[in-house]
Each structure stands twice: as structure tokens, then as C-alpha cells.
Amino acid sequence: MTAFPVSDRTSSLRIAPGPVDLGSIDTDAAPGYDGNKTTGAEDLIAMGPELADLQERLWADGKAEGKRNILLVLQGMDTSGKGGTLRSTVGLVDPQGVRITSFKAPTEEERAHDFLWRITNALPPVGVIGVFDRSHYEDVLIARVRSFAEPDEIERRYGAINAWEADLAANGTTIIKCMLHISAEEQKQRLLDRLEDPAKHWKFNPGDLDERAEWPAYREAYEIAIERTNTEVAPWHVIPADKKWYRNLAIGTLLLDALKSLDLDWPKADFDVAVEKQRLADEKPL
């Protein structure tokens, strides 16, 4: 095992308060990790049993009227690997204990509400790991780049997000916010790969290239959004994501750290164990 400990992970991926310069963060790096592609994949798989055990404790805690849950927010440009991360890391725990929501363009009903309405509806119950594939951050990212909302409204949203996330955290939710950070060159290669492979054509949409053309505007929108919403209770992590194996290992480690930090014991029995054993011992033939 060469997986990095909590402190190294935190110091290398967590974004410091203040202005954010994504250009200074190497998309092809593997901060805090000495291994390579092979060991990275092995180390992620090796986390599986502990992840599964801790997830079951969280689930059990929820059944026993605990109030804890986890919300993993994944943001990133097209092809940055939000879906692949889900398969590789979230796939390591019991699917019953996970609730995944992929946010698309809002429906008419959703647009008739505040932007946080549909997000709130998708929150995980207690005991569950919620995963957002895109999120309320689209409402300050694409909404800013494409002028889907007035500048005043975008401005209001940063504060609204911080208040909403603070409330979540105060209610027992551990929030993990991650931006999957790829280079424009890496995206180009991944889009070309999709075009080359008929089994991947369904993943491609010509509109993806229109979004790609706005790369600098998206970078700026991300930098502002991260700076404005990088709070103590809901900090941002930027994950170098050109290396898929590193991206998966990093997200897996963040999830593991979050679960560990809950320090959950198995719930105590709310019945008399000896009495129940005796009932079974004494039962009449069925």
C-alpha cells in the first residue's frame, strides 16, 4: 500500500482560501502519491473492503436514527471522467447505500423554482452516500458562461450556495466537493477517441464542441466559483484528472477519509439480545 494518508491528501488536493489559478495546477500530476498506474489501480481496489465496511456502518447508523450522510459533488468539463469515477470508486461500496443523481438541463418544472430546489430534492437520506454528477454549481458555471441568468442573480447564488451548504453540514452531511481537472489537450484527445469508436458515438454530441470553444470562459467561471464557495465546512478539491487512475484513487481516498472521519460504531441493540436468543431456542416446530 502506497496510498497517501489523510494529511497529505488534504494538503495536496484541498484548495487554499483566496483566488484560484487553475493554470498553476498540473492536470497530469499525481500529487501526494509515489506509485504508478499499476499500483494506483491496486491501491484503489485494496481500499474496497474498508470502504465497504465503513459505508455499512454509515448505513447502519442511519437505520438507528443517526443523522450522518455524505454528499460527493463531482464537477468538471465534458470527458473529465465524472462517470468513470463513479464506476471505479462508488462501485466499490454497496449500491443500496448510494444515491446518484446526474443533473441535466433543468426541466420546465425545475426552472419554475429556485435553482436549489431540484438539488435539495436530490439530497441523500441519512445513512446514504449521495453523489452529484454535476450539481448546483452548473448554475454558476454554464449559467455564467451562457448568460442563462443575470450577473446579479449569479452573484446572489454564491452566497445562497454557501448558506445552503453550511446548513447541510450543520445537519450532519459531510460535503466533498471535487473538480476533475483536465487539460484542453486531454479533452481534445478524449473527444477524438469518442469519434473514432462507434461504441462511443452515443456519448458524443456536437454541442460538446460548442461548449469546448468556451474553454477559457469556463476556466474563469470555475476559478470564481471555487474561490467564492471554498468554505471551511464545504471545501473544494481540485483533482488532476488527465491520469484516470490517479483521479479514481484520489476520489476513492477522499471518500474513505470522509467515512473514517465519521468514526462510526455499530449501533447498540435496542432489544434484549439474550431474550431474543431464548425465543429462538424455545420456538415450537414450524
Place this chain on the structure above:
Amino acid sequence: MTAFPVSDRTSSLRIAPGPVDLGSIDTDAAPGYDGNKTTGAEDLIAMGPELADLQERLWADGKAEGKRNILLVLQGMDTSGKGGTLRSTVGLVDPQGVRITSFKAPTEEERAHDFLWRITNALPPVGVIGVFDRSHYEDVLIARVRSFAEPDEIERRYGAINAWEADLAANGTTIIKCMLHISAEEQKQRLLDRLEDPAKHWKFNPGDLDERAEWPAYREAYEIAIERTNTEVAPWHVIPADKKWYRNLAIGTLLLDALKSLDLDWPKADFDVAVEKQRLADEKPL
């Protein structure tokens, strides 16, 4: 690979039309499979890549306006392993493509509707594998054993279920109905195991023993329900489930067979691939 082919699986697990005698089905058997616990676990894992590939085809088909999906219904007495099956088999495919619903006692709102209302609400969208951990069958099982509904109403429900499932199937859903079949002795052992292990106390509820005391009534309710709803488009399978590894392998095989039977190709591109490649080649520096 010693996994059993479709025809063997069908003939050994699928229940023939007519009266059902669960007592004649050995809960500890491994019908259609020559291997053992070790090979069974290996064969299930070996199915993973094909399951994942076929599930992705189903998902892609749904994105391309296909109408297909799968509904896996898991029924069985407490401790029969509905949850364990989910972890072991459904955990082999992309969690984004799966929608799991665990049905508990209906809420007040649910009770204010027909019994199929909450079930319909939980149906998977196109492209998705839906899994029901318990289902509408509780409304003819516990409802019959515990007299939660009048006999006339229970009687009505068998027909209502058949009509509802026929409609689902006609609309593109492949329905796989499985009863996880354990012996009363095996359940006793599993309940004792839960009582022995403090890490499993949260799974135990004294009410479980009250339900267990009704074992013969549940068996009869299952036999009637299976006979009355064992239709061509939504047939029942009874899975010997004392051996956990066999149970998992059998359900995995049923899921694989269902996915194979859809015979799905990757969706054709609805855009001009050459044009999009040229757009990427011609793009201005970002």
C-alpha cells in the same frame, strides 16, 4: 467457466405453470451448476465484464430513445439474502445504470393509493436496470398472512398484478421475478448469527421472530402468489438460496441472460462523424 447456459438455467430455476410446491424444491441445491463455492464465486466475477458491457449498451440504447429496461424483483423471507445478492451481482455493473428500491411498510400517503401506485412510481426509466428489494408481492404475501386486506381484495390483486406486468412487458420491460428460497433451519441459523455478532445487531428486529412464527402461512402465500402470477411474460424463478454463492451466481446469470436477450447494438451516430472530426482539427487555439 462452468456457468450454466441459458437453457439449463431456465429449465432448472423457472417454475412451470400450475400448482407450486416449495417443499419439493431443495433449498440447499445448486441446480444446473457442476461447480462448488470457489468456482461459483469465480464464475460470477468472470461474468462482470460482459454484464458491464451489456448494461452500458442498455444505457446507451436508453439515451438514444430506445424503450428497453429491466426489472429484477427479489422476494424472500427475512435473511434470504436480498441485500447480499444486490451487493454481489448488481454491484458488478455501473451504479449509474441501476435503480434500487427497497419497499418497506407503506407510508400514509402510499396507503391512500392503490397498492400498485408506489410500485409504479419506482419503475426504472428506459436504459436502466431496476431492482426491487421486496415489491408489490408483499401486498399478496404479508397482506394475506397478516390480513392487512380482505380476501376479496387479495384475490383482485393477483389479476391486477398480471395485467400491470403484462403492460410493463408490452412497453419494453424485461421482468425477472425471483424468490430466494431458504429453509426454516437456515433462517434460524442466520438469525442466531445476527444475534451473536454485535456488528449485526442493527439488522435484527424482534418482530422478525414474529414473522418467522408464521413460516407455514408465508410458504402457502408464496405458493399461491407464484402460481397465480407465473405468466409467460413475467415468469417466476425459485432460487435455492441456502448457499449464498449459488444464489448470487444464479441471479447474476439470470441478469446476464436477460441483458443478452435484448441483443442491443451500440446506437448509430445521429451526427456526421467526419464533420465533427474536422471541426476539432480546425479549431482555433483555446
